Amino acid sequence: MPGQTIEVIIPVRDMADHLPGLLRPLLDQLSDGDRVTVVDDASDDDTAAVARSLGANVITLAKGGGPYYARQVAASRSAADILLFIDGRCRPLPGLLDAHRALQSQPGIVLSCTNVHTLSGPTLAARMAAKMQPFMLPRGGGAMKAVVGLVPPRPDYYPTCNLGIDRIAFEKVDGFRAMRGGGDLDICWRIQDQSLGTIGTDTRVLMEWEPRASLRDLASQWKRYGNSNAYIRWAHRNDNLAKVDPASSYVSPSEAWATARTELRRSPSELAAIAVLGLAFQYGYFAAQFKRSEFEMPVPIEITGDAEAR
Known part of the structure; x- marks a missing residue:
């Protein structure tokens, strides 16, 4: 339409x-x-x-x-x-x-x-x-x-x-x-x-x-990706996700990660930054696994009275 x-x-x-x-x-x-x-x-x-x-x-x-x-x-x-x-x-x-x-x-x-x-x-x-x-x-x-x-x-x-x-x-x-x-x-x-x-x-x-302009903010983003990956695996645990590789982000496909690793070989600082992002993702993923007791059955978001339209 x-x-x-x-x-x-x-x-x-x-x-x-x-x-x-x-x-x-x-x-x-x-x-x-x-x-x-x-x-x-x-x-x-x-x-x-x-x-x-x-x-x-x-x-x-x-x-x-x-x-x-x-x-x-x-x-x-x-x-x-x-x-x-x-x-x-x-x-x-x-x-x-x-x-x-x-x-x-x-x-x-x-x-x-x-x-x-x-x-x-x-x-x-x-x-x-x-x-x-x-x-x-x-x-x-x-x-x-x-x-x-x-x-x-x-x-x-x-x-x-x-x-x-x-x-x-x-x-x-x-x-x-x-x-x-x-x-x-x-x-x-x-x-x-x-x-x-x-x-x-x-x-x-x-x-x-x-x-994001800073590596710190970018690493924080990848940490959230790792955390979300763990949650998605849990929430859809009956959906054939056993084969999921925790080294790939739910936002960036693994091919993008592989491309980054091959194309960013021109300086030690870039290689170090790639390592930082990988570690940030892994940290977010495994930190979520340790806090799995906090996972609850996903429910719709309830809207409370804290919103005001202007």
Whole structure:
């Protein structure tokens, strides 16, 4: 349906400086009935004020609940046909919204994504992220395959840096589960496992992504990936995940990791940085294993009274 409406949902915390480059090109693409909602997850800076001044709808959270909670708050209030989840580091390019609209107008498509190109920068961390290109779809078309160990039986998924979800399908699976990371993979699997539809992909680069500038922040990101990998393995423990290799991130396919190891051989500092990321991932993964008693049966996120729309 060409007339499908889209609500773009963006969870952010202390990202006021990122918002102009994110929101201006996005707001230029809106059609009748579309809107952009920024969920300010208990920021200490001017995130909410900047988002509002640029023309976005703003929901403020009194206390930080994490990105999936923030997404769930906005999605639970939406009446749009398509929920498009992106994040504060995204830089939309012309045609992004129309591409998601076109994909989701196809029969059986309830999930959608386009290619996301990771930008480079002056720091080692930024250059590494650009070489890895963790969000790029495979050359020659086709969807990104399930990337928890690239297990063939599992459905495709795409990260919430550029993931469109049909609102009805989203509601039928009760939205995101209560988890700090891996919620994008989890909801894509649940939607497809319940035969609600499949994922459609547009391999054009219609989004750019600004990487973290410091190696410390990048390592922290990979630690979260390791933790999420452990949780996903547990949550889907009956889904043939015994073959999953814990050395591969749920966000970056193992082929991207292998590419990084071979292409970043030009300096000792780059090799050391690769080792740091690998250790960070392993630490996050095995730390989660030791805290497995904290794992609970995944449940839908419950929306509390700490959100205020402005």
